[in-house]
Amino acid sequence: LDSDLKQSYIETCRVSSAQLSKFSDAEILVKTGVLTSDGAHPTLAGLLALGSYPQQYFPNLVIQASVVPGPDDPVGTRAVDPRRFDGPVPVMLEEALRWVQRNTRTRIRFGADGHGRDEPEYPNEAVRELLSNALVHRDLGPYALNQAITVRLEPGKLIIHNAGGLFGISASQLGKIEVTSARNGYLIRICQNVRSGGNRRVVEALATGIKEVLRSVAAAGMVAPSFLDRGIGFTVVMPNHSLLSAEKLAWVTSLPGSATLNDVQRHALVIMRDGHRWTNSSLRKTFRMDSVEARALMTNLVERELVISIGEKKGRAYQIAPTFDEARAGRPALWDDSEIAESLVSNDPMNKTRTARTSRVQNAALIRKALSITPKSLQDLATELDLNARQVTYALELLRASDTVEIVGSQGKRDSTYKLVRPQAGTTDS
Secondary structure, three states: OOHHHHHHHHHHHHHHOOOHHHOOHHHHHHHOOOEOOOOOOEOHHHHHHHOOOHHHOOOOOOEEEEEOOOOOOOOOOOOEEEEEEOOOHHHHHHHHHHHHHHOOOEEEEEOOOOOEEEEEOOOHHHHHHHHHHHHHHOOOOOOOOOOOEEEEEEOOEEEEEEEOOOOOOOHHHOOOOOOOOOOOHHHHHHHHOOEEHHHEEOOOOOOOHHHHHHHHHHHOOOOOOEEEEOOOEEEEEEEOOOOOOHHHHHHHHHOOOHHHOOHHHHHHHHHHHOOOOEOHHHHHHHHOOOHHHHHHHHHHHHHOOOEEEEOOHHHOEEEEOHHHOOOOOOOOOOOOOHHHHHHHHHOOOOOOOHHHHHHHHHHHHHHHHHHOOOOEEHHHHHHHHOOOHHHHHHHHHHHHHOOOEEEEOOOOOOOOEEEEOOOOOOOOOO
């Protein structure tokens, strides 16, 4: 055992328990599960919490950390700043926490007073709590001792995984009920009296840890993490949509009531500003929320008059309000008639993804311009605009669905042509 950790632990035990204060040092170590009943050897829990180097006997009881390579990293890079944290639990906890802080950025967040403040990308309290949970709740059974805890930073999210699922509680109950459920009872009790950096307990074991995680991310205006229990493993995914460019942050801050927007609303608005639309389904998948939360979030933006809704029920979509629509700022309008533009998207027969939808609308604008001069066949349009036949077909379907274009001839015939129903101002149809 590490002599400094052991002595600090014994002193804390005496202060925290009147009963333990009656015993000798050796008896405290036996009675709290640090040593075996004969006092001859450390237990696994005692070694992991207070050992000078537990990995001498259990080499995989470590934390493996890595950053997923970004687009600017050299080709073939498998991981950025890969690290292996070893030693006793309090040392691994503090080193892993510093690694996360070193590999993440600070952000500027505007408070209710309108002032910007630097904050960590992920709240330190939340990261520390999740790391300590992984260390003390991981499976220490014989078949799991060859598995390390993993910490991975990916674009927009922090992922922490440990062997062993939840014990005595379900993922849906986390943070909602105050139940202390310990897979490794001795380890947790020992870690309650082990101090890490800043003379803090490694764990409190008061069933408030996940509540603190949820509170700190909510205070930072962030989305709650996802908890995935697979029985043999437990994974926490903490998404981060909080980092915005200075230009986008300035735009969001300029909106009415911006100080009370949460993180999801800010990013949803920025994406809509770029010309995209949200549906309940796409919002749920992107920001990991349920249908009720997605509807409430968008309803709030509609009530603030920042967003307008189009369509009904399952066909409802949301886009930035015209007052704040800068998607086409400085560009010529794609259509003279806004009613046509709205009809194009709402009648899109290939309404699968935002990216595909945006591409079809852009192609439709090019085709409309080409047809403003003279009717053309599908092949003529493909050749002139450097598009393939499928791209032209999909865009024509949009234009026909909005009664902007009509076919002269029959669908599928090579000599059929297409012409505008509503010519642009200053042009005529042949």
